[in-house]
Amino acid sequence: MTASDIASAVAGRRMSALDATEAALSRIKQHDSVLNSFTDVTADRARAKARAIDADIAAGKEVGPLAGVPFAVKNLFDVAGLPTRAGSKINRDRAPAARDATLIERMEAAGAVLVGALNMGEYAYDFTGENVHDGPSRNPHDTTRMTGGSSGGSGSAVGGALVPIALGSDTNGSIRVPSSFCGIFGLKPTYGRLSRARSFPFVASLDHLGPFARSVTDLALAYDVMQGPDAEDSACTTRGLEPTLPLIANPVSDLRIAIAGGYFQKNVFPEAVEAVSRVAKALGATKVVDVPEAARARAAAYVITTTEGASLHLDRLRKRPNDFDPAVRDRLIAGAMVPAPMVDRAQKFRRWYRAQLAEIFKTVDVLLAPATPCTAPKLGQVNFNLDGVELPVRANIGVHTQPISFIGLPVVAVPVPLEPLPIGVQIIAAPWREDIALRVAYALEKMGVAAAPAPRGL
DSSP: OOHHHHHHHHHTTSSOHHHHHHHHHHHHHHHHHHHOOEEEEOHHHHHHHHHHHHHHHHTTOOOOTTTTOEEEEETTBOOBTSOOOTTOSGGGGSOOBSSOOHHHHHHHHTTOEEEEEEOOSGGGOOSSOOOTTTOOOOOTTOTTBOOOSSSHHHHHHHHTTSOSEEEEEESSSTTHHHHHHHTOEEEEOOTTSSOOTTBOOSOTTTOEEEEEESSHHHHHHHHHHHOSOOTTSTTSOOOOOOOOGGGTTSOSTTSOEEEEEGGGGSSOOHHHHHHHHHHHHHHTOOOEEEOTTHHHHHHHHHHHHHHHHHHHHHHHHHHOGGGSOHHHHHHHHHHHTSOHHHHHHHHHHHHHHHHHHHHHTTTOSEEEEESSSSSOOBTTOOEEEETTEEEEHHHHTTTTTHHHHTTTOOEEEEEEOOSSSOEEEEEEEOTTOHHHHHHHHHHHHHHTSSOOOOOSOO
């Protein structure tokens, strides 16, 4: 069942919140030994929350739009009573969180039921979903393949239909990549749209939090209940609530939709080309727009990522270097040695690039681009071939996502159900226009071009 179906059934007394919760816990118990998407299952907490919702309904009280809907969160979100591990070994020594992250509080205020915390790449510096401490999360369509990262457990749990909604983070692509590989919908909102309070950071100037779901309606539903200012996140917007759910069914015929050209048509396997082609054809999009200096944007995003990440972890690198995933540790050490003028130039270029995209969005409403260069690689795969060049998988899966999150644009990743594996397309909109990206995603879903396939690997 979708989240909206569950909430409707619970509110209408056709199903209890406890039954919905028990069903999710049963699916987790049955399938997660294979998927390895969860690192913590909060069963007692979930049952207590579900019983409280059922009691409110029995007493005739109003319940929220997510009443009884099970959800889970990437384990960099603070969950009261758990140490916030952020995919690491080191963080397991932290005291348990005293309070939930803001977004968990908002989901639960809307009636959702937290059932656990999810596997992720160490400290979010990962595109594969592989974790040396907890093992890899596994792709629900082929368990020998990657989920993508760093929100790998979120992609696996929703793609495997263990929960209808999960929350993750996206610094350079960590919502969009697992959405693509696991065949689900993911929303990376505008930078600053959703509060990051009480979540473990990676790169403060690039970090976003957002939802995964199996339908656009569920994606919009979760996104809407999480909106709102939060003084505890200095980057969080003071804009008022801007609900998207009432708008997603609006026609898209009046939207100016273009295909991102140049850089975004390179470094792609045939399946990525096919997915973008199907989406463009369904939307009647023929105009191609070149995004200037996208390759430089990706390079600048890398410089900012590695240096901010290194600064955040410098003390841990000095005190406990052997407790890091070596691949993460070595990239952070490299970041600590990047000269300051390079960082200054990257930030100045960022301002220029943001202005260039603002000009593009004066003449188009949506850009279409691949979410990943290919479908999910095999677990443990080290290299792949992009445009005739052998490159490391881990660093290059986000080749098409990084130039977009670099300036915080809102994106919905939509799954195109190719055979044998799904792959995602980015629906990119102007800042604060999540409603437009969701409208296009909804139209594609209604046309059957975008869909979350049933898990094939279970």
